[in-house]
Amino acid sequence: MTPEATWLFAPGNTPHRFAKAAAAGADAVVIDLEDAVRPEDKDTARAETLRWLTGGGRAWVRVNAAGTPWFEADVDAVAGASGLLGVLVPKAEDPASLAALSARLPPGTPVVALVETAVGLHRVHDVAAAPGVTRLAFGSLDLAADLRSDETGEAMLFARAAIVLASRVAGLPAPIDGVTTVIHDADEVTAAARYARSLGFGGKLCIHPAQLAPATRGLAPSADDIAWAREVLQAADGSAGAVTGADGRMIDKPVLDRARAILRP
Template identity: 40%
Template sequence: MDSVSNNKDSNKTKTTAHNNTWLFVPATRLDRIAKAFDSGAEAVIVDLEDAVAQEDKAQARDALKKYYDNQNEKQGYQPIWLRINQAGSDAFLADLVLCQQMPTLAGVLLAKAEQAADIEHVHQRTGMPVIALIESAAGLYQIDSMAKATGLAAFSYGFLDLCNDLRVQVGTPAADIVANQIRYQLILTSKVHSLAPPIDTVYPDFNDEEGLCTRVQLWSQMGMSGMLCIHPKQVAVVHKALQPTDKEIQFATRVVAEYEGSGQAVFKIDGEMVDAPVIARARQLLTQWQTDG
């Protein structure tokens, strides 16, 4: 049991620390990888699943292996993540073989995850941390079981696929309710099983900066760790939206200073009662702000 826990903690540290932005690049456009890193994305995901037609997957794997070998020869390789195809699909085993041939990948995203055994199989075959993408009702129903899988680092989800499976109408108030329920389930399950906080789904309209900013503030306030991005221009918007306001920094600074100066466990600042949870949050905010800055 201890070895499993330690394994999970190690994977969590490797995979999601400070990774607020996870930017997809189609496996058919490997020339975009450098641009993706230049955008400021903390993690770049090469997509072998939805972004590649079935008849093009073999060619995409070959091209990615050549890219990997060339980058390693130049010593300029930046570790990428790889989204592989669903367990049981025709492409799944070939994707695993490719992962084994690229041992310095950052990790693997398993599309349409539905079983703990599939996550463990990916981890055992590749030795890499796995992020499970929840994209079906069956997968959502099994998240507690999957959370116990050896090698799992974090959850994310594909909301459009989930909506199709659950027959939820996208773009409606009902869809917003369902999305927040999914977020809550993933956040709670991840916390209970000592996983990294989950990663939010994509925001499809990459020209809607205001809407994206609102979405980022929502998931970050709920306690999620990052977001899947589909366009480089989204990266800067996400980073900006995650920055605390000057007012929040000033308040947190005063809280910590008063606590450390007075030693009081409960006190008031500007008429607001401050106790242990507020102090803890202030310290957390300042630590994150100083780290990101």
Template identity: 40%
Template sequence: MPANRPERFGKAVAAGPDLVVLDLEDAVPVEAKAAARESAVEWIAAHQDVELLERAHPRLELRVNAPGTPWLADDLAAVAAIPEIRLRVPKVESAADVHRVLEQVPSAQITALIESPLGLERAFEIATADPRLVAVALGEADLRSSLGVDGSEGLAWARGRLVSASRAAGLGAPMMSVHARVDDVDGLRQTCAEGRALGFVGRMAIHPRQLATIVECFTPSAVQVAAAAELLAALDAAGGVVVLPDGRMVDPAMIGRAREVVALAREIELRP
């Protein structure tokens, strides 16, 4: 949500996402950044614990301006007094970028956006920079431009690299970047399927109308959940390699994925 549109903040929360990001960076013109910063910081400070947020259960993040820009210092100074503020830091290219932000806002939790080839090459270094870094994600528009690629095919390796770095760092499955065409439901569904196949769970959205499709695409099907539950039950009973009635040979190496499928389905079922 662009931070220069404060009249829409409450609507974003009420749409029922798991995460709302107020953006001070690319979505805000230079001449509006100071006012947007004031609006966003004031709103986050006032609404972290209100009834609306408790009911909808979204996390709040503030996407600050990028390292090296003239606005980042003011962004960080404005949020320094907010306890446990979650910051989405764009264009991160090194662990040092993460450290510099945390030196100024020690209580923050960081999501690092990787948007350049250099950042991608250092993805694991960034993902393990500090325990207060809780997620990594791709900024695909900038990354496409930097890599000189179009379409999902050109980003397949980058997406897989990001998933691997996130998992290796113990951060779990990352979320996909946005699908920028709001009315392109078929494209959204197709690219969600591609991301899910690569190991992503969930996705950022730029409009509430995208949320239902995203949830649908990343929710395990009833067949998948039943198969995972059957696998877990069979392995629990056998204690080793077992052949299921449908001919699948499974072993303990498959337990982790099956548990994730069952847990994700349960988490989505329990959402408000």
């Protein structure tokens, strides 16, 4: 199966938006019990989420972080819900905690670990290898706040590279990049997704349906990428070793592997 590319959040205390999110065309819908919900609304959000997941709705759920006053109740509520597709864990730092969470969920329930703190980034390889973790995601806004840094591409480059590397070493799918805060600037969303893809990410968190189409464009191979890949494969057709393409560049196995990956459905 191709890993989900676009992940759309819907706040847990806005049940009128659940169905709209499900119909918006995202690869994955995430009902959010964490950042999008004020402390005084946590119980309501949890109850509305459970009502949706047991009434025919299907979604992922971002629970509150381990160690918060709401984590245990969140897990208890969603663990047995028939419509639960998987769990996103914010502030993922402790492999043992992730393994314990996975053990409380139905067997095979996917767990996405959000790496968004200095400690989580420091332990990213252990987090990626934790039992039950099926994918990593990046919380760039939270990490920038924790590091007291900017949230620019340059400032976050090390973190993104580390998350991509840890995912690959652990045999996980390409990770999911964080949100872009601008909503209605399609070009900016596409550029952010394209930049993440260039570093090895395979998905993006979205906060509004308007971001889905531009994020999908940015995560997909560009027309130039596709044209290059076709030229490479045509130049190497039937060759048993390295060849030289029309542009004078060497084409060997790594180049062919990249070309095939670009054209793979």
